[in-house]
Amino acid sequence: TGNYGLTQPTRIPKLIDSYQFVLYKNEISDRLGVPRQFSDADVEGYKNGNDALNFPNTNWYEAVVKDLSSQTRHALSLTGGGEKVNYFLSGGYLYQDGIFHNSGTNFNQYNLRSNTDAQVTDNLKISVDLAGRIEDRKYSNFDSEEIFGRTLITFPTLAAYYPNGLPGAGVEGGLNPALMATGVTGYEREKDYFLQSNLSVEWKLPFITEGLSLTGIAAYDFRFNNNKTLNNNWDAYNYDKVSGEYINLVNNEGPIDLTEAFRNYKLTTYNVRLGYDRTFGDHAIGAFVAYEQSESYDEGISAFRTGYQTDQIDQITVGGSAGLNNDGTAFQLARRNFFGRVTYGYKDKYLAEFILRRDGSFNFAKGKQWGTFPGVSLGWRVSEEPFFERSVAFINELKIKASWGRLGNDKIDAYQHLLQFNPDNGYYFGTGNDRVPGLSMGVVPNVDVTWEVADNKNVGIESSLWNGLLNVNADYFYSKRSNILLPRNASIPTSTGLNSTNLSSENIGKVNNRGYELEISHHRNVNDNFSYHVGVNLTHAKNKVVYMDEAANIPDWQRIEGHPMDSWLLYKSAGIYHTQAEVDESAHLPGAMPGDIRYLDINGDGRITSNDRIRIYDSPTPMNIYGVVLGANFKGFGVNMLWQGQGSAQQVILPQQINDNATIPVWMFEDRWTADHTNGTMPASFDRTDSKNNLVSDFWIRNA
Secondary structure (H helix, E strand, O other), X not given: OEEEXXXXXXXXXXXXXXXXXXXXXXXXXHHHXXXXXXXXXXXHHHHHOOOOOOOOOOOHHHHHEOOOEEEEEEEEEEEEEOOOEEEEEEEEEEEEEOOEXXXXXXXXXXXXXXXXXXXXXXXXXXXXXXXXXXXXXXXXXXXXXXXXXXXXXXXXXOOOEOOOOOEEOOOOOOOOHHHHOOOOOEEEEEEEEEEEEEEEEEEEOOOOOOOEEEEEEEEEEEEEEEEEEEEOOOOOEEEOOOOOOEEEOHHHOOOEEEEEEEEXXXXXXXXXXXXXXXXXXXXEEEEEEEEEEEEEEEEEEEEEEEEEOOOOOOOHHHOOOOOOEEEEEEEEEEEEEEEEEEEEXXXXXXXXXXXXXXXXXXXXXXXXXXXXXXXXXXXXXXXHOHHHHHHOOOEEEEEEEEEEEEEEEOOOOOOXXXXXXXXXXXXXXXXXXXXXXXXXXXXXXXXXXXXXEEEEEEEEEEEEEOOOOEEEEEEEEEEEEEEEEEEOOOOOOHHHOOOOOOOOEEEEEEEEEEEEEEEEEEEEEOOOOEEEEEEEEEEEEEEEEEEOOOOOOOOHHHOOOOOOOOOOEEEOEEEEOOOHHHHHOOOOOOOOOOOOEEEOOOOOOOOOOHHXXXXXXXXXXXXXXXXXXXXXXXXXXXXXXXXXXXXXXXXEOOOOOOOOOOOOEHHHHHOEOEXXXXXXXXXXXXXXXXXXXXXOEHHHEEEO
């Protein structure tokens, strides 16, 4: 099999051009009462836009990001065997290109799998599964966050490439994002080698009783990681308008350096399961008890050298001795679990299931390591009832289901129950100039730290209508999470000297989450050669903080309890000031002027202070996630399409908080307040130094 696909950025902000940029910067200077950054001749040159050398106009997103990136996947499989032995072999290849022009980023994956099953006797089956995978990732030495950040803050008045093809130098130090994305600045290369092995034995025990079986699994997984990062020198040029020369900044970038790291990961898992499945007339009974334990260990080393004369021999041993460094770390974890399940079905119509887990984790102190987590589910296939079959013939399948279960979470920072000491810079003793290495005490331990718990309830239906032409599944869920690990630093006075850096977390947090899932699909076989399917799905979820440590004296309107986890504490705005009279007649920040954001005095003290901030319900976590699936098959050839989206998510965007010369979005420029446009809805021109318009407020909330 094989497939080829294309990906593209879902949303790219539209930023102002170079002419709009120089106007905006000059308006900032006018409001601050300082000389303008750009002369009238400069403004006119950028406005005309016919001199790309002296007055560039660069759309940096277009210069850095491609419209489409390719990905391809190929797979080959082989199956065979006989009466006693069966095998399955497969191999695959995956390639994904980066989203940047001339990208230094790509991903290659190679995988092999072998599954062999041997029926040794009528009651004994042995299976050996082996899987290997190589993942090869290549990046620029600058990560995507840095590249996109530079794309946003690099001025449109700077050239990505000059008309003669030489690359521009960016805002500073040759940091041109169009170059940073290509990898000429250096590279990061990461290779992962995976080996997964699984030996399983299934022994049926009819000589004891029919339906009884014993299963054992032993698994060993290994991963080897190699990461190599080279920071190179590169050519980037500033153009001197006076001399007409291109000045190469390559000598300003420092020496070439190299970091290389190796790490091994090992995971062993053992599972033993005693199961029973049998049918007695209309009654189907199933049960099993199992024991599982897992242990993992990883360790790694890294080395750093600088002072390379060339990037052509990128080996640690070639680097200089000045500034060299090496490091190493190791980590291990272990878990044990006892669990079981009992199922019962009557005529495949009434269904029941009970689950019980007893989980143990290394993350907790003795006496706190084990947690018990039960669960139960019930199902009723209404469509199997005679009265339903007679009266609602078009519904072929209708199942009503409900469940309750308790789950535990131990995925927390390890060893919080132990007193930890960390290496520090040491101290000077005697008359020598060398520090003596030392240890400092870490966070105060919490010997009572234990499992976080989620109490989950669910009700739903599964249905199929008109012989499978329409399928409708719906679920409603409600989850109560408790024992969430959080620091109690908000209610503890700072005078105690305790804070988030030295105060241990406690199992004090509580959060509720509720919502629903809906899935509707249609499938039809038009004839023997052609079929198609279409489906839609929607998930709606909303969380609410029930308890989180908060200071006792904060106003009610600032508390996070009763609001989403990611809700913001921010100032409430009422548009902008259009006139000086509006400023004078309201509570305002010192120095407020027409064109500044207007904030509301929530507590009515006649001032705008931090006590006027409010808690809002919006959150960057989407409440709605939806999708559409389309597909068709004709004579063995298939085409499938998946569309996904999200809704009811908000984000605070502060356009000038990245850099004091950030390129603002067009929506912020077009309707800004000016002396000639006092009815504008956007603030007058401002930069990062502005103390009034950069406050976190609901004015800057946008749909995510």
